[in-house]
Amino acid sequence: MKFEKRPLSFCSVLCTCFFLLGVSQAQQSQPAGQGQPAAPPRRGFVDAPNTLPYDLLLTHGHVIDAKNHVDKVTDVAIKDGLIARVGDNLNSKDAAKTIDVTGYYVTPGLIDLHMHVYATPGEKNSYAGDNSIWPDGFTFRNGVTTGVDAGSSGWRNFPDFKEHVIDRSETRVLAMLNIVGAGMRPNGIEQNLDDMDGAATGQMALKYPGVIVGVKSAHFTGPEWKPYDEAVKAGNIADIPVMIDYGSRRIERPLYDLLATHLRKGDIYTHAFSGHRGEQDSTTLKASAAMLIGRKRGIYFDAGTGGGSFAWSVAIPLLQNGFPPDSLSTDLHIDSMNSGTKDMLNVADKFLAMGQSLQTVIQEVTWNPAQEIRQPQLGNLSVGSPADVAVLSEEQGKFGFADMYNTKLMGDTKLICQLTVRSGKIVYDLNGISMDMWNEPASSDPKLSPHWTTFRLRSFGTARPPVQAPATKK
Numbered sequence: 001m002k003f004e005k006r007p008l009s010f011c012s013v014l015c016t017c018f019f020l021l022g023v024s025q026a027q028q029s030q031p032a033g034q035g036q037p038a039a040p041p042r043r044g045f046v047d048a049p050n051t052l053p054y055d056l057l058l059t060h061g062h063v064i065d066a067k068n069h070v071d072k073v074t075d076v077a078i079k080d081g082l083i084a085r086v087g088d089n090l091n092s093k094d095a096a097k098t099i100d101v102t103g104y105y106v107t108p109g110l111i112d113l114h115m116h117v118y119a120t121p122g123e124k125n126s127y128a129g130d131n132s133i134w135p136d137g138f139t140f141r142n143g144v145t146t147g148v149d150a151g152s153s154g155w156r157n158f159p160d161f162k163e164h165v166i167d168r169s170e171t172r173v174l175a176m177l178n179i180v181g182a183g184m185r186p187n188g189i190e191q192n193l194d195d196m197d198g199a200a201t202g203q204m205a206l207k208y209p210g211v212i213v214g215v216k217s218a219h220f221t222g223p224e225w226k227p228y229d230e231a232v233k234a235g236n237i238a239d240i241p242v243m244i245d246y247g248s249r250r251i252e253r254p255l256y257d258l259l260a261t262h263l264r265k266g267d268i269y270t271h272a273f274s275g276h277r278g279e280q281d282s283t284t285l286k287a288s289a290a291m292l293i294g295r296k297r298g299i300y301f302d303a304g305t306g307g308g309s310f311a312w313s314v315a316i317p318l319l320q321n322g323f324p325p326d327s328l329s330t331d332l333h334i335d336s337m338n339s340g341t342k343d344m345l346n347v348a349d350k351f352l353a354m355g356q357s358l359q360t361v362i363q364e365v366t367w368n369p370a371q372e373i374r375q376p377q378l379g380n381l382s383v384g385s386p387a388d389v390a391v392l393s394e395e396q397g398k399f400g401f402a403d404m405y406n407t408k409l410m411g412d413t414k415l416i417c418q419l420t421v422r423s424g425k426i427v428y429d430l431n432g433i434s435m436d437m438w439n440e441p442a443s444s445d446p447k448l449s450p451h452w453t454t455f456r457l458r459s460f461g462t463a464r465p466p467v468q469a470p471a472t473k474k
Contacts, residue, residue: 202237
């Protein structure tokens, strides 16, 4: 293919300069160490200092913050990527940008405890590959600011996952290491007992504290206890929890023994409402003895609805008989994203339809998962916490919610994410509630906008008419 050579225009040179400036800023913003940048800078923008007390102020929203027992209409102020204040009647003149969120719910940024986002390797039928999804396309539009990859990578390929997904995502991506060193891969790889090394997994986790937040065992089909005991070994080395997807149901390793003796207090059992492995008593339809002993011992139970891990015939009787989940999560991947799970808010809607209160559901997607992964700075609106915020609305109507058997439960409420703030800056705005009308004056100083949004604001007044090109001489 031949490409036409054209002379460079002044505009193209100027755009290139702006691009290179943005790249330089992005590189300089990457902090030293293992963490992620708080929020990527906007290309070509240089922050003017904001001398006001707040960068962003959300007013008159119904704040739900389980950690701090807040459930009322009040205001939330943000400064330098952190929660600065939560209180009544905060002064809009103290903020670079004020958004009236009257009629909406304001919550901590949601945490999806179980996702698969190691999408870069390109391996077919692999969760360290094509089965995973890119996080940013599914998180912010659902109010999710933190996603935990549940075992897609193991200690051998975690550095690649970190470089290509964790460090390049705007979403805060954390990880649970698969106990299989090669990760969650096909063709018998994740069944390889010889690659289940608790010591190597634990040592890798110690290198990345606060990024690797757990150990995962999943999909094991054999009769041995080694995957779970090695996972616990790694958890003990790094002082992090273990999450179990219990794989095939085997009489040699009953669920009761897993929850009564092998797991520790604070470990996590996901896919709690699948019914695949003895979660439900077949006679009473209530939670089985295994689930009851697990909860008594302090094990957490996560929904992890996924593509084949949630049944109405299990979830409804368990909830009605006093066995709710500790956390809600999606187990999001290329199958579940379009089937019954869809996204985080759709999972939340299901539990609202089963009778849980909005306050309970919000706790199950914010403060509870933060505690499960031992990251108490997340999932709350405490002063000094990262300013991750979701602004949600409730839509009333007639809605159907599906399970893994393609049966449905009807509900009358859907949650819609209107606005998402990640580390103090707006990263998603469904209906433009942070935006000015195109034909009205700016309501805030455009020079201060990099302090509160990742989006471009007009900074040169109204749109200018096109410039007439000079006539060429014949």
